[in-house]
Amino acid sequence: MQEFLQQLVNGLTMGSVYALVALGYTMVYGILKLINFAHGELFMLGGFFGLTWLTASAFSGLLKSPLLGLLVLFLLVMAMVAVIGVLLDRVAYKPLRRSPRLTAVVSALGASIFLQNAVMLVFGSGYLVFPDVARDIYWMVGGVKITLMRVIIFLVAVCFMVGLYLLVQKTQLGAAMRAASLDHDTSRLMGIDVDKIIMLVFVIGPALGAAAGLMVGLYYRQINFAMGWTYGIRAFTAAIMGGIGNIPGAMIGGLLLGIIETLGAGYISATWKDAISFAILIFILIWRPTGLLGERVADKV
Amino acid sequence: MALLVIEDLYVNYGHIAALKGINLQVAEGEIVTLLGANGAGKSTTLRAISSLIKPKQGRIIFRGQDLQRVPAHDIVRIGIAHAPEGRRVFATLSVAENLLLGGYWRRRDRRGIQETLSKVYEFFPRLAERRHQLAGTLSGGEQQMLAIGRALMADPKLLMLDEPSLGLAPLLVQNIFRVIREINQLGVTVLLVEQNVRAALRLADRGSVLETGRVVLSGTAKELAQDERVRKSYLGEQ
Numbered sequence: 001m002q003e004f005l006q007q008l009v010n011g012l013t014m015g016s017v018y019a020l021v022a023l024g025y026t027m028v029y030g031i032l033k034l035i036n037f038a039h040g041e042l043f044m045l046g047g048f049f050g051l052t053w054l055t056a057s058a059f060s061g062l063l064k065s066p067l068l069g070l071l072v073l074f075l076l077v078m079a080m081v082a083v084i085g086v087l088l089d090r091v092a093y094k095p096l097r098r099s100p101r102l103t104a105v106v107s108a109l110g111a112s113i114f115l116q117n118a119v120m121l122v123f124g125s126g127y128l129v130f131p132d133v134a135r136d137i138y139w140m141v142g143g144v145k146i147t148l149m150r151v152i153i154f155l156v157a158v159c160f161m162v163g164l165y166l167l168v169q170k171t172q173l174g175a176a177m178r179a180a181s182l183d184h185d186t187s188r189l190m191g192i193d194v195d196k197i198i199m200l201v202f203v204i205g206p207a208l209g210a211a212a213g214l215m216v217g218l219y220y221r222q223i224n225f226a227m228g229w230t231y232g233i234r235a236f237t238a239a240i241m242g243g244i245g246n247i248p249g250a251m252i253g254g255l256l257l258g259i260i261e262t263l264g265a266g267y268i269s270a271t272w273k274d275a276i277s278f279a280i281l282i283f284i285l286i287w288r289p290t291g292l293l294g295e296r297v298a299d300k301v
Numbered sequence: 302m303a304l305l306v307i308e309d310l311y312v313n314y315g316h317i318a319a320l321k322g323i324n325l326q327v328a329e330g331e332i333v334t335l336l337g338a339n340g341a342g343k344s345t346t347l348r349a350i351s352s353l354i355k356p357k358q359g360r361i362i363f364r365g366q367d368l369q370r371v372p373a374h375d376i377v378r379i380g381i382a383h384a385p386e387g388r389r390v391f392a393t394l395s396v397a398e399n400l401l402l403g404g405y406w407r408r409r410d411r412r413g414i415q416e417t418l419s420k421v422y423e424f425f426p427r428l429a430e431r432r433h434q435l436a437g438t439l440s441g442g443e444q445q446m447l448a449i450g451r452a453l454m455a456d457p458k459l460l461m462l463d464e465p466s467l468g469l470a471p472l473l474v475q476n477i478f479r480v481i482r483e484i485n486q487l488g489v490t491v492l493l494v495e496q497n498v499r500a501a502l503r504l505a506d507r508g509s510v511l512e513t514g515r516v517v518l519s520g521t522a523k524e525l526a527q528d529e530r531v532r533k534s535y536l537g538e539q
Contacts, residue, residue, distance in 0.1 A: 172408050175401065176405060178391070178393070182391050182393065182394075183391065185385075185389075186391070187374075188353065188372075188373035190402045190403060190405045191378055192402070
């Protein structure tokens with residue numbers, strides 16, 4: 001039982017990271033019907049920008065009050081990657097809005113390779129090590145070890161997800177976002193500036209991805225230029241599992257995948273954990289081809 | 302003075318000419334109908350007015366303002382609401398959310414929105430009953446009511462309706478046309494695209510007949526209803 005709970009805690013941490021990254025995939029898909037293959041790289045940039053700030057001398061003073069320091073760090077990194085997200089859209093996707101979808105997908109792959117190589121040129125191809133921030137602080141709860149960093153990751157992720165859910169489901173702006181993802185032209189007839197909504201999506205998605213990248217750096221304490229691929233493919237899987245285009249689906253898919261992965265690694269075999277995750281993905285898609293929360297509204301004519 | 306003036310409007314889809322020099326005037330307070338067969342260019346005319354497609358040539362002037370440089374999402378702001386062909390309700394949003402999006406451009410005017418919303422619910426009590434239901438689960442007639450109601454939420458000067466009667470039972474058509482008349486009596490100018498020529502001519506003050514991208518006939522509704530060609534081609538009389 002203890003073992004199980006420990007795995008569950010680990011899985012939830014991993015799952016929160018996947019969920020945050022999955023949201024970026026699903027939101028861009030929702031509005032542009034485009035798989036943003038460069039999204040994993042934006043996640044990776046979150047880690048690299050975070051490390052750069054952490055090792056910058058200007059930051060060491062702030063870290064004397066760790067919580068404030070972390071807050072500032074998260075906001076800075078998210079803002080920087082959001083700017084890159086918007087630029088990515090401007091340069092790689094916006095000129096192709098009226099082109100066939102495949103063209104934009106190729107452009108996304110190109111952007112992904114470009115960003116990976118740019119980071120490799122600047123930071124090198126080896127692993128970079130994060131400074132130790134609050135890693136030794138932990139509690140034992142009924143024999144389960146819960147580190148402060150896990151708690152921070154989980155809480156920050158939950159806050160972002162609840163915030164995003166409320167924005168999308170409960171506000172007029174959120175309704176406009178949902179409308180724009182259904183029908184661009186009709187949304188324009190309502191006075192919705194669809195280009196602005198797309199820009200907003202390229203702010204929110206990359207910012208959340210960057211937060212996740214920073215979390216991974218802070219927790220595992222090592223980052224690499226290629227990490228966008230390994231995490232990106234899993235987060236993308238999570239988005240599909242939940243139903244791509246569906247925001248709560250990405251959250252549930254991410255958490256579920258994290259838990260499945262850690263339980264699979266813990267109880268069956270660590271080397272088989274990806275095989276287990278993808279097998280479960282396949283079963284879910286056989287059972288529900290549109291994903292767990294994929295929409296199936298019958299349009300009456 | 303004319304509320305809407307269209308001068309020598311040309312629109313192309315790729316290399317295919319959809320409109321070949323349309324001229325049209327709509328005066329304030331009128332109901333004007335555009336008639337014609339499928340592919341005559343009726344919907345294209347409305348889409349051009351809404352800036353959803355850019356004309357190749359010609360001018361569209363609304364209340365003295367040339368619409369050429371007005372982006373599609375600002376058209377509703379200057380007073381034109383467009384209920385598009387095929388209703389195009391937001392299927393996975395609730396009825397109430399659809400209606401509120403109709404008033405999106407003036408979302409800060411909460412009182413105004415609430416007033417218009419209760420007016421829309423008065424016109425269409427069915428929508429009030431189903432306000433929490435997803436729009437995609439409504440019947441065709443209810444979706445049409447929603448499309449019209451959503452356009453009304455913008456509080457427009459000019460209401461453009463693209464085939465509101467399409468696919469509806471005769472009783473429902475009557476109902477919808479009665480509401481259009483009531484809306485018009487509240488001071489809203491209406492530009493109505495229809496294939497139901499008989500019903501449209503009964504409702505409208507004036508009309509124009511489009512054939513393959515050109516206006517072939519214009520006049521008062523009475524004149525059109527008595528016109529030999531209209532009677533033969535569109536009213537099915539011998």
